[in-house]
Amino acid sequence: MKAISAKATNGLNLGARMVASDNSGAKITRLVSVKRAKAKKGKQVSAKIGDWVKVSVKKGLPEMKGKVFDAVVIRQRRSYRRLTGERIAFEDNAVAILKDEKGNPKGTQIKGPVAREVLERWPSVAKIASFVY
Numbered sequence: 001m002k003a004i005s006a007k008a009t010n011g012l013n014l015g016a017r018m019v020a021s022d023n024s025g026a027k028i029t030r031l032v033s034v035k036r037a038k039a040k041k042g043k044q045v046s047a048k049i050g051d052w053v054k055v056s057v058k059k060g061l062p063e064m065k066g067k068v069f070d071a072v073v074i075r076q077r078r079s080y081r082r083l084t085g086e087r088i089a090f091e092d093n094a095v096a097i098l099k100d101e102k103g104n105p106k107g108t109q110i111k112g113p114v115a116r117e118v119l120e121r122w123p124s125v126a127k128i129a130s131f132v133y
Helices: 116-121 123-127
Strands: 017-020 026-034 052-060 068-075 080-082 094-097 110-114 129-132
Touching: 017 052, 026 068, 026 094, 052 094, 068 110, 068 116, 094 110, 110 123, 116 123, 116 129, 123 129
Parallel strands: 017 094, 110 129
Antiparallel strands: 017 026, 026 052, 052 068, 068 094
């Protein structure tokens, strides 16, 4: 996975509720795990912008409810610093659900902004976004 060009702050703990911002059928998801995460022994991992995560669908279509999917964090409330010095924070925590390991999104459009750091790491997800911020 490619590195992002920001000093992103881990802003999402395990169990965090997030909005599924795409049109895949999920509405509210819960963070289950962070893929490819490293942590000290005994320390719980957390996610940040652009991370590949596993989420459980809490609200949405009946056939998706309760199932676990791969997803990408596209917005986070916790502020993080870009290399230009500006700090970025969004108004909600949101994910885009993936359909395969290659990073192809399950939905066909994403509502709301997507962070520029997601464009660097997941170009196929940012391609279906309404705008990149």
